[in-house]
Amino acid sequence: RDNKYKARIKILLKALGVEEFTRQVEQEWADLKDGPETLTQEEFDRVAKWFQPHAYRELADTDVAASQPDNRAFANWLNRNVKPHKVPGYAAVVLSLKKTGVPPGDATAEQMDFVAELADRFSFGQVRVTHEQNLVLADVEQSKLFEVWQLAKSKGMATPNIGLLTDIIACPGGDYCSLANAKSIPIAAAIAERFDDLDFQHDIGDIELNISGCINACGHHHVGNIGVLGVDKDGSEWYQVSIGGAQGNESAIGKIIGPSFSAVQMPEVIGRLLEVYVRCRVEGERFVDTVQRLGIAPFKEHVYATPIAAGELVGEDHYA
Numbered sequence: 001r002d003n004k005y006k007a008r009i010k011i012l013l014k015a016l017g018v019e020e021f022t023r024q025v026e027q028e029w030a031d032l033k034d035g036p037e038t039l040t041q042e043e044f045d046r047v048a049k050w051f052q053p054h055a056y057r058e059l060a061d062t063d064v065a066a067s068q069p070d071n072r073a074f075a076n077w078l079n080r081n082v083k084p085h086k087v088p089g090y091a092a093v094v095l096s097l098k099k100t101g102v103p104p105g106d107a108t109a110e111q112m113d114f115v116a117e118l119a120d121r122f123s124f125g126q127v128r129v130t131h132e133q134n135l136v137l138a139d140v141e142q143s144k145l146f147e148v149w150q151l152a153k154s155k156g157m158a159t160p161n162i163g164l165l166t167d168i169i170a171c172p173g174g175d176y177c178s179l180a181n182a183k184s185i186p187i188a189a190a191i192a193e194r195f196d197d198l199d200f201q202h203d204i205g206d207i208e209l210n211i212s213g214c215i216n217a218c219g220h221h222h223v224g225n226i227g228v229l230g231v232d233k234d235g236s237e238w239y240q241v242s243i244g245g246a247q248g249n250e251s252a253i254g255k256i257i258g259p260s261f262s263a264v265q266m267p268e269v270i271g272r273l274l275e276v277y278v279r280c281r282v283e284g285e286r287f288v289d290t291v292q293r294l295g296i297a298p299f300k301e302h303v304y305a306t307p308i309a310a311g312e313l314v315g316e317d318h319y320a
Helices: 009-016 018-032 041-048 072-081 109-122 142-154 185-194 198-204 263-280 287-294 297-303
Strands: 082-084 090-095 135-141 209-212 226-233 236-243
Touching: 009 018, 072 082, 072 090, 072 142, 090 109, 090 142, 109 135, 109 142, 135 142, 185 209, 185 263, 198 263, 226 263, 236 263, 263 287, 263 297, 287 297
Parallel strands: 209 226
Antiparallel strands: 082 090, 090 135, 226 236
């Protein structure tokens, strides 16, 4: 390739055109779907024999929150960090690595030893890493959830923010990556500190904020409800913002709202986007739903309505 920045599907799609690209994809699928790489039921069954289910106990589902009726912190954690399990009496626990003041997804050696102990005690010795940069104990007995919460809280791993504004995905950015155009971690820090109010975050509800330090998109900014992309402008670091992206069954690519911003402007940009959401949302509507209903125009208008003052970037020195 004569240009490494053109090694992308979007470049190929633009060069071929939608119809020709679609034709080639369909042709490739026709060649592959019934070929030697097809996964048959026989092969699935053969491999499945090597994976035995855990020795789950026969338990009934319980109302864990009822055991601590006046404990709001525990209730918030149950609501955000505990997920349903297919086996009665069990739950999956997400250990948050998004405590304010810590780089998103970072864990110390002491914390990792602690997680290993938790996994051995409560989750059949297994822990999983999510692409959202958190850890999961996938098989915890519901009767042990309060104990797990207390232990996780003692190590700073029980912040009840899974799926909320400060559950930010961020690549290492310019602090650690030679490919990056801009830093990511200080931007995540500044945003987390600006909105470090759990009551506010719970009111805003589900929202995905993803940050990438360059077009390689290791932070998946393009599918974030709010996506932040670091770009280079004449040797300076700037940040392009998109909104409306989504992942999963409702996958969508976010749309860029306009000209890029400096690092110090980013927390205020996020604040202005949220102001439009709070003003325009209807009952039960998530941020991404509001964007998809209204389009980006009202958000863009509000963000650029008045100049955003430059100042000191809060959180800049946290991870030096």
